[in-house]
Amino acid sequence: MKTKSIFLFLGLAALFLSGCSGGHPGDITNWLQNPATPLAHEVRHSFYFTLYLILPFLFIAEGLLIYVILRFRKKPGREPAKFHDNPKLEIAWTIAPAITLVFVAVSTYGLIGRINYSPESDMQVEVTAQRFLWKYHYPEYGITISEQPLVVPEDKVITLLGTSVDVIHSWWVPAFGIKRDLLPGRIVETWFKAVKGNYKGQCAELCGPLHAEMLIDVSVVSQEEFEQWVKQKLAEKNAPADSTNNLQTSGSAETK
Amino acid sequence: MSRNSKLLLILVAAVIGMFGFGFANISLFKMFCSAVGIQISSPKDLTQGAAGTQIDKSREIKVLFTTAVNDKLPILFESDKSRSSVHPGALDEVHYRFVNLSDDTLYFRPVHSIFPPEANKKYDMIKCFCFQDMVLQPREEVNHVLVYSFHGDLDPAVSRVTMHYTLFKRDPTAADWGRIDKPEGK
Amino acid sequence: MSEAAAAATAYKSSWLNKLDWFVTGDHKKIGIMYLWFAIVMAIVGGGFAGVIRAQLTKPDSGLVTPEFYNQMVSMHATLMIFFVIIPAWTGLGNYFVPLLIGARDMAFPRLNAFAFWLAVPATALMFGSFFVVGGAIQTGWTAYPPLSLAAFSAGPGVDMWLMGIIFIGLSSILGAINFIVTVANLRAPGLRWFKMPLFVWAWFINATLILVATPVLSSALAMLLADRVFGTSFLTVAKGGDPLLYQHLFWFYSHPAVYIMVLPGFGVISHVLASFAEKKIFGYKGMVFAIMLIGIIGYMVWAHHMFVAGIPPSLQIFFSYMSMVIAVPTGIKIFSWLATIWGGSIRFTTPMKFGLGFIFLFVIGGMSGILLANVPVDYQVTDTYFVVAHFHYVLVGGSIMSMFAGMYYWFPKMSGRFLSEKLGTWVFWLFFVGMNVTFFPMHIMGIQGMARRVFTYRPEFQSLNELSSAGYLLMLAAGLIFVFDVLKTAFFKKGTLPADPWQINHVQNTLDWKVSSPPPEYNFLKIPTIE
Incomplete structure (x- = not known):
């Protein structure tokens, strides 16, 4: 049993570290591996900062546990110790975690503000969640799209104004470092400033049977490509309905 | 005991x-x-008469007007402008168009919301159409106007405000149909 | 044998005795009924988890419909929380709190029986809801409006669920009242507050948590029910109601509920570790204050479940920091337990194995909790499998492991027979390894972006999900062996054990090990005096 527990512990520790330090390369759009916005970088930093501050406590606690299990097995002739308090020790293990947590707390203070308040906005997009699809409206261009990828220019502060017309949904694209519940009847705001790429996300608040299929796709493209896309959408809007199919396919070909 | x-x-x-x-x-x-200062869905200071505050020309607030309707409620609902730029204290007017796109009578209620929460208590609505039940006859089109102004003491950090309306379907047979939810404190 | 005892023996052997279970006010019988109830519900709730894990072995597996999947998700949580963990602790508490304080019964035996039997209509409503139009609740156990309102969850399933939870909540409240009065008024002479065993302390504080929190949940559920049935507008947006109010009230209960599910476990672990390390519990007073602090701060952290739901940054900061603060008393407990076993003479009995396993797992659950208290990180991992991993480490690694410890520890006292140590070792290792294999990968899935409460997922997550489903099989095996052993030992083994079958009371010196196994009716012929 001794060896078993050691191997188990080591295995778990390795799994924990590898899992959290992004040891699984792949093409997943993952906030920890591929943060796509300054905010996501900061969130990643905050994650590791917190993790590295608390990991020693994890290892101390689990290490002591394993040591005790191995060392203090009942043996004939050895009397159990008699102590049952130690004020100094008790103060130490109250203060040490408390101080560590102060560091964690202070480190998140500024980021909480930045994640909630959009800086000077370059472009606004309205997001309307409806079971089980997303509608995006670009007020600047008068474009409305539904069940299509959100297309935005790279390196611009995009402010999303989100709401829902039925139940609570949550707009979440992991690589952007944001997630925001969209409540019916209420307008809320979130923002991102992303680098080029195609990003995946999904609704993150149970909204009904097809919640799992309420997926989000975002294409972050260059300014020129974006302008091109806007032109296309405007043309599509003014053109008769039968050409819609055509333009959609060319639109998605361009973004993929 | x-x-x-x-x-x-x-x-x-x-x-x-x-x-x-x-x-x-x-x-x-x-x-x-x-x-x-958290925003809640029920209205505050709906109609206070005149704005009363002086116009602060040194500040301009960019206002975005957004609307949302469920596809199951076939109403075209849009404002005549999508954005405004107003000084605190000055009146601004927005016209909203409601068009019933179906051949049925539609019963609904507009619900108003504003972002950021800091702006929530810092504006007056002189004319508005929220929190009361409405009816649209088949293919009917109506217009409603929103007249509002911001208070002079609106948090200086707020430079952009979103004014939002959602239309929610209502049941005309419900006991509370036709009720107007009065603004609080007035 | 006295005349009364002889009469009692004669009565026991008659068929009337069996009917007695339906009308008994005896705390021990009620305690045992709670435990059986929890075991049966755990089998069902565990089965529901099996449906979930089977569906998730591959993306779009199509094993069950999305609607049925959501019913399984909602009911698995509902059963495990309200019909397994909370009743199981009530069962152990019912049996052992009066024993440990030298009382002959709970303060209000009939109220006690009434509270238990309330579980029957509650259970009937829960299972009945599967057979009505629209089926059982599909909104998750949180039942957030508007999803849970009539417009999106038609049919009586949600109404039945709401009434069921209100009933089981009432049962829990009545039980809590009984515990508080019992502990406050019925302690044996000389048993001062700070001499009470830690299981009693844990249950006392637990009862006050239930007393304060559960009525608030009931009020939220009542609002929801009224909105659904009478068309009121507490939570309906189109009528000026606010769905966020529900979330606040819900979590005002449901965060303390997490402690309600684990505090009695803290008590059990303190008894088990001290017993089998042959040492007195380390830092008794620190332990008591730590439980109190956890109970109090537990009321100031509820909105950490709602960081992305729309609360202002100032409140996010408050709730984030309070959530971190709660880690301090938890740390005190962990380190005190380690100091308790340090230098001891450890006997690796089955309850001890579960006790040590509890520490190992609970520490991991605590660590992921701190990551979740970090608001920006929470934005990323809330509503993902990371959260699922976190609360399963706390609830399975914390509550269930300590419950196993308590069951193995006190089973000889309740039945007069030991559960099999050999099978117990199997149960422990299968459960411990299975638990880690099932839930550890979920941390990674969550961080990689797999949302929770989904019936399908992107193909990237398949291998981790397969691993997780394999782990479920190990836990299932452990559960089945345990149930088999309990049935066998309870019904097919005969005999009684001495008062102190584990030979631990020279260390523990608690009253439960001073009466016969099983204890006589009314526990103590003469109320003991504690010196």
């Missing part, structure tokens, strides 16, 4: 008290929210 029964009575009172506390939260929650 035995010690047990006495304590029992106290505890039962505590349970009933906590149950009541849950319901008291309906108003406590609203009070708390307005105290810390």
Whole structure:
């Protein structure tokens, strides 16, 4: 049993570290591996900062546990110790975690503000969640799209104004470092400033049977490509309905 | 009375008290929210008459007007402009168009919301159409106007405001159909 | 044998005795009924988890419909929380709190029986809801409006669920009242507050948590029910109601509920570790204050479940920091337990194995909790499998492991027979390894972006999900062996054990090990005096 527990512990520790330090390369759009916005970088930093501050406590606690299990097995002739308090020790293990947590707390203070308040906005997009699809409206261009990828220019502060017309949904694209519940009847705001790429996300608040299929796709493209896309959408809007199919396919070909 | 029964009575009172506390939260929650400036769905300061404050020409607030309707409620609902730039204290007017796209009579209610929460109590709506039930006959088109102004003491950090309306379907046979939810405190 | 005892023996052997279970006010019988109830519900709730894990072995597996999947998700949580963990602790508490304080019964035996039997209509409503139009609740156990309102969850399933939870909540409240009065008034002479065993302390504080929190949940559920049935507008947006109010009230209960599910476990672990390390519990007073602090701060952290739901940054900061603060008393407990076993003479009995396993797992659950208290990180991992991993480490690694420890520890006292140590070792290792294999990968899935409460997922997550489903099989095996052993030992083994079958009371010196196994009716012929 001794060896078993050691191997188990080591295995778990390795799994924990590898899992959290992004040891699984792949093409997943993952906030920890591929943060796509300054905010996501900061969130990643905050994650590791917190993790590295608390990991020693994890290892101390689990290490002591394993040591005790191995060392203090009942043996004939050895009397159990008699102590049952130690004020100094008790103060130490109250203060040490408390101080560590102060560091964690202070480190998140500024980021909480930045994640909630959009800086000077370059472009606004309205997001309307409806079971089980997303509608995006670009007020600047008068474009409305539904069940299509959100297309935005790279390196611009995009402010999303989100709401829902039925139940609570949550707009979440992991690589952007944001997630925001969209409540019916209420307008809320979130923002991102992303680098080029195609990003995946999904609704993150149970909204009904097809919640799992309420997926989000975002294409972050260059300014020129974006302008091109806007032109296309405007043309599509003014053109008769039968050409819609055509333009959609060319639109998605361009973004993929 | 035995010690047990006495304590029992106290505890039962505590349970009933906590149950009541849950319901008291309906108003406590609203009070708390307005105290810390969280927006809640019910309206505040709907119609206060004239804005009363002086126009502050040194500041301009960019306002975005957004609307949302469920596809199951076939109404074209749009404002005549998508954005405005207003000085605090100045009146601004937006016209909203409601078009029933179906051949049925539609019953609904517009719900108003504003972002950021800091702006929540810092504006007056001189004319508005929210929180009252509405009817659109088949293919009917109506217009409603929103006239509002921001208070002079709106947090200087707020430079962009979103004014939002959602239309929610209503049941005309419901007991509370036709009720107008009065703004609080007026 | 006295005349009364002889009469009692004669009565026991008659068929009337069996009917007695339906009308009994005896705390021990009620305790045992709670435990059986929890075991049966755990089998069902565990089965529901099996449906979930089977569906998730591959993306779009199509094993069950999305609607049924959501019913399984909602009911698995509902059963495990309200019909397994909370009743199981009530069962152990019912049996052992009066024993440990030297009382002959709970303060109000009939109230006690009434509270237990309330579980029957509650259970009937829960299972009945599967057979009505629209089926059982599909909104998750949180039942957030508007999803849970009539417009999106038609049919009586949600109404039945709401009434069921209100009933089981009432049962829990009545039980809590009984515990508080019992502990406050019925302690044996000389048993001062700070001499009470830690299981009693844990249950006392637990009962006050239930007393304050559960009525608030009931009020939220009552609002929801009224909105659904009477068309009121507490939570309906189109009528000026606010769905966020529900979330606040819900979590005002449901965060303390997490402690309600684990505090009695803290008590059990303290008894088990001290017993089998042959040492007195380390830092008794610190332990008591830590439980109190956890109970109090537990009321100031509820909105950490709602960071992305729309609360202002100032409140996010408050709730984030309070959530971190709660880690301090938890740390005190962990380190005190380690100091308790340090230098001891450890006997690796089955309850001890579960006790040590509890520490190992609970520490991991605590660590992921701190990551979740970090608001920006929470934005990323809330509503993902990371959260699922976190609360399963706390609830399975914390509550269930300590419950196993308590069951193995006290089973000889309740039945007069030991559960099999050999099978117990199997149960422990299968459960411990299975638990880690099931839930550890979920941390990674969550961080990689797999949302929770989904019936399908992107193909990237398949291998981790397969691993997780394999782990479920190990836990299932452990559960089945345990149930088999309990049935066998309870019904097919005969005999009684001495008062102190584990030979631990020279260390523990608690009253439960001073009466016969099983204890006589009314526990103590003469109320003991504690010196």
